[in-house]
Amino acid sequence: MHMKLIYLVCIFALMMTAQAEEVPLKTMKNVVLIIGDGMDDHQITIARNYLKGVQGRLNLDEMSVRSSVQVLTVDENSPTKPVYVADSANSATSMATGYVTSRGRIATSARADADLQTIVELAHNAGFKTGLVTTSSVTDATPASFVAHINIRACESPQTMNFERRGVLIDCSKDQRANGGLGSISEQIAASDLDVVLGGGREHFDMKAEASEETVEEMASASGFTVLHSKKALSNVEAAERLLGLFADSHLPTKLYGEAGRVAEKPEPSLLNSVHWSLGDVELPASMRCVDNPEYGETPSIKLMTSKALDHLSYDNETGFFLMVESASIDKQSHVRNACGSIGELDQLDETLATVLEFAKTHPETLVMVTADHGQAAQLVPNESLFSLMGFPVYTPGQLVRIKMPDGGDMAVNYATNSIFAEEHTGVAVPLHANELGRPLIKTLMTQPEIFEVTREFLGL
Amino acid sequence: MHMKLIYLVCIFALMMTAQAEEVPLKTMKNVVLIIGDGMDDHQITIARNYLKGVQGRLNLDEMSVRSSVQVLTVDENSPTKPVYVADSANSATSMATGYVTSRGRIATSARADADLQTIVELAHNAGFKTGLVTTSSVTDATPASFVAHINIRACESPQTMNFERRGVLIDCSKDQRANGGLGSISEQIAASDLDVVLGGGREHFDMKAEASEETVEEMASASGFTVLHSKKALSNVEAAERLLGLFADSHLPTKLYGEAGRVAEKPEPSLLNSVHWSLGDVELPASMRCVDNPEYGETPSIKLMTSKALDHLSYDNETGFFLMVESASIDKQSHVRNACGSIGELDQLDETLATVLEFAKTHPETLVMVTADHGQAAQLVPNESLFSLMGFPVYTPGQLVRIKMPDGGDMAVNYATNSIFAEEHTGVAVPLHANELGRPLIKTLMTQPEIFEVTREFLGL
Structure with a gap:
């Protein structure tokens, strides 16, 4: 009995202590959501092997919470019917709005085309405060889904609201301002309340806004953005200003690419092999190094953009902020079968994460989440086939990159979802990593709309 | 200052209470390690979509710990050099022994060929007590690596210790008993101290042991195993006996297969498409249902085998047990491009997990881990291409299964790592799920040898 009494006295005493020592200061609450576009487990393993070695650890491997996220998509015409593979527009919409929509849509609902908050x-x-940082055009699907509302992701600028592309009609005329709409994605960004927008896509701002003598960029300036075009300008800007940084005409260059610009190539079987699969031999693409992309230095890194965004968003701010950071070219480089490009981009994401985690140390109410929007085609396959001893020519029907690794071996990456100029996405569930603050909110299996819910709950919205 | 004093008094009082109330009863400590062979995130997503729907949850999704495991392999001739894609022999050896080895090896070290405990x-x-349950031959690489020591996984029986297969010499003669070795894998199992071994592979026991008039099965009986050949015999056996169950000549049949025995098929582009990729059209394989495999009912399910194994291992046991359960055909069916086969096998694994978690409720010191040994080729790809509106014929260069889903849509699975009769493994990091007991032991990124370390630490070995 006396033990129970000790417990009760202790609990009371501890409660009093806690109350006495609590400082009722308002703490800024922040969420940083980092999206590796197309960054599934294959991409992470490939990049980890190259960047840190097979026993090495990326910064994201050190995060305390690890979950898996089911990617959800529905059919445009039957919005209750699931579609098993997403694009970046509908998957970003899930995370940005909490609603599942159809491919190609930017924060609008399937079929009904309602704007989703x-x-x-x-x-x-x-x-x-709110901010978006990306290595794509700021008008590209992922950032766009957090700020704009439009039925087709391709309607990035006033000139692309109604056009034909490779025989397909892109029609967003309903959303033109003349028709009572919000305008193209670039115009919606220019008119938005965002505090920081940094990335590429200057070409979409460098033209007259709809029915206006002003360019979209001038529109943005008029609505309060300080517009930046260079790494230097970004480095020098004052923390007090709202920022629109457009550091390239389109997407920002990647950090790495394949030696001599090489990407995946088709194995070359001998003529005899066309008679029967077990005959003849095959020449695999020669292995190559990943090398620095000389264009990369001219534009700001994701790390610099994110660091500047954190400065701006936390400046004179007692409430807090939401910041989305996208490493876009993991996906873009996988579409074009450039494994080195994806690795360099994932390296950038991981460096940026270190900066964000450093910020979270001094701003302890900062929830940091790292995830992907969908899977991608790249597969880490054997450099020496499991069947190599059998004497057959063994090779992928797709296209292969063999990367010379820092430790001396070769790592083979296979791209084989399509026979045309670009690879497909995949429907695999994607990783979600979070810092300790995510633990009470994040289950071991999530859906993408639940990332929206977690953010809302954490910020108390 | 007085607050610090209260803390100290409290901590002391709580420590005393804890000591006073501790009950020094010995509790059985158990580890159940469930291995889905080839069960990477693609396989899980494909099976979840089919079995539970896109918003559904498998039993493994309900487990409280979710980690990712880096698969490690080394080169046979340079054991410090990493190889980026594993086979089941070396990856099971990692989990069974804590050592990284080269492909094809069963609990032996690369190059030096030392036996690994x-x-x-x-x-x-x-x-x-110890047990192994599998849907493969019990002599197959995964179960074998937990009990046998041999340089080549193909040396499953006395007749296959030195032979040529498709032009490759398989030489395990050094391990023949005449040469002072432990014999083939089936002979090592027959002579082992295992309490329960259930699976397929009767053909490897149904022959004379090396230099003996006894069959390997007779050897097993002589060394104390009760040998079982049927589901009925398994259902009726007494819990006190050591069991060797051999329920098929080779691997056990899968629960599901493709309608009319169909597996993945090549898309058929029109002749015009051979002129240029953008011309002509393509016929994709017709979608099909997954149907029950009639052979499945004749053999015990993994769930039944595991349930029986748990009964036997926990019978009259105050110390505890280690049980490895393998769902082998996720991998085997992916090699032969049978998505329905892999789905049925993953269904079996998930049903079995429910049984194991039920057991853990009444035996609370039971650590349950579910993982895979390596990635596999199957990719969930768009049924309708991301580029379908462009008017090109878009299709995989590999082979495709389109599954009619219970909710009415079609899900497409791509196999495109090889042009020969079988697909390759992949090098992607694999999932690890665990129950709450795993939380203090399991980091968000592990390596496979660390699964051995976790088991050892939990059992206090």
Whole structure:
């Protein structure tokens, strides 16, 4: 009995202590959501092997929470019917709005085409600052889904609201301002309440806005953005200003690429092999190094953009902020079968994560999540086939990159989802990593709309 | 200052209470390690979509710990040099022994060919019971690596210790008993201290042991195993006996297969498409249902085998046990491009997990881990290409299964790592799920040898 008494006295005493020592200061609450576009487990393993070695660890491997996220998509015409593979527009919409939509849609609902409120809008309305950082055009699907509402992702600028592309009609005319709409994605960004937007896509701002003498960029300036075009300008800008940084016409260059610009190539079987698969031999693509992309130095890294975004968003801010950071070219380089490009981009993401985790140390109410929007085609396959001793020519029907690794071996990456100029996405569930603050909120299996819910709950929206 | 004093008094009082109330009863400590062979995130997503729907949850999704495991392999001739894709022999050896080895090896070291002590041997020596359950031959690479020591996985029986297969010499003569070795894998199992071994592979026991008038099965009986050949015999056996169950000549049949025995097929482009990729059209394989495999009912399910194994291992046991359960045909069916086969096998694994978690409720010191040994070729790809509106014929260069889903849509699975009769493994990091007991032991990124370490630590070996 006396033990129970000791417990009760202790609990009371501890409660009093806690109350006495609690400092009722308002703490800024922040969420940083880092999206590796196409960054599934294959991409991470490939990059980890190259960057850190097979026993090495990326910064994201050190995060305390590890979950898996089911990617959800529905059919445009039957919005209750699942589609098993997403694009970046619908998957970013899930994370930005909490709603599942159809491929190609930017924060609008399938079939009904209703605008879906985004976490950026919710956060702004509640007094939080908001920011988007990306290595793609800022008008590209992932960042766009956090701020704009439009039925087709390709409607990035006033000139692309109604056009034909490779025989397909892209029609967003309903969303033109003349028709009472919000305009193209670039115009919606220019008119938005975002505090920081950094990335590429200057070409979409460098033209007259719809029915206007002003360019979209001038529109953005008029609505309060300081517009930046260079790494130097970004480095020198004052923390007080709202920023729109457009550091390339289109997407930003990657950090690495394949030696001599090489990407995946088709194995070359001998003529005899066309008679029967077990005959003849095959020449695999020669292995190659990943080398620095000389264009990369001219534009800011994701790390620099994110660091600047954190400065700006935390400046004179007692409420907090929401920041989405996208490493876009893991996906883009996988589409074009450039394994080195994807590795360099994932390296950038991981460096950026270190900066964000450093910020979270001094701003302890910062929830950091790292995830992907969908899977990609790249597969880490045997450099020496499991069947190599059998004497057959063994080779992928797709295209192969063999990378010379820092430790001396070769790592083989296979791209074999398509026979045309670009690879497909895949429907695999994607990783979600979070820091300790995510633990009470994140289950071991999530769906993408639940990432929106976690953000909302954490920020108290 | 007085607050610090209260803390100290409290901590002291709590320590005393804990000591006073501790009950020094010995509780059986158990580890159940479930291995889905080839069960990477693609396989899980494909099976989840089919079995539970895109928003559904498998039993493994409900487990409280979710980690990712880096698969490690080394080169046979340069054992410090990494190889980026494993086979089941070396990856099971990692989990069974804590050592990284080269492809094809069963609990032996690369180049030096030293026998590596397995968790089964360690556990047995410490008084734990031990068991292996699998849907493959019990002599196949995964189960074999927990109990046998041999340089080549193909040396499953006395007749296959030195032979030529498809032009490759398989030479395990050094391990023949005449040469002072432990004999073939089936002979090593027959002579082992295992308490329960259930699976297929009767053909490897149904022949004379090396230099003996006894069959390997008779050898097993003589060394104390009750040998079972049927589901009925398994259902009726007494819990006190040591069991060797051989329920098929080779591997056990899968629960599901493709309608009319169909597996993945090549898309058929029109002749015009051979002129240029953008011309002509393509006929994709017709979608099909997954149907029950009529052979499945004749043999015990993994669930039944595991349930029986748990009964036997926990019978009259105060120390505890180690049980490895393998769902082997996720991998085997992926090699032969049979998505339905892999789905049915993953269904079996997930049903079995429910049984194991039920057991863990009444035996609370039971650590349950579910993982894979390596990745596999199957990729969940768009049924309707991301590029379908462009008017090109878009199709995989590999082979495709389109499955009619219970909810009415079609799900497409691509196999495109090889042009020969079988697909390759992949090098992707694989999932690891565990129950709450795993939380203090399992990091968000592990390596496979660390699964051995976790088991050893949990059992106090």
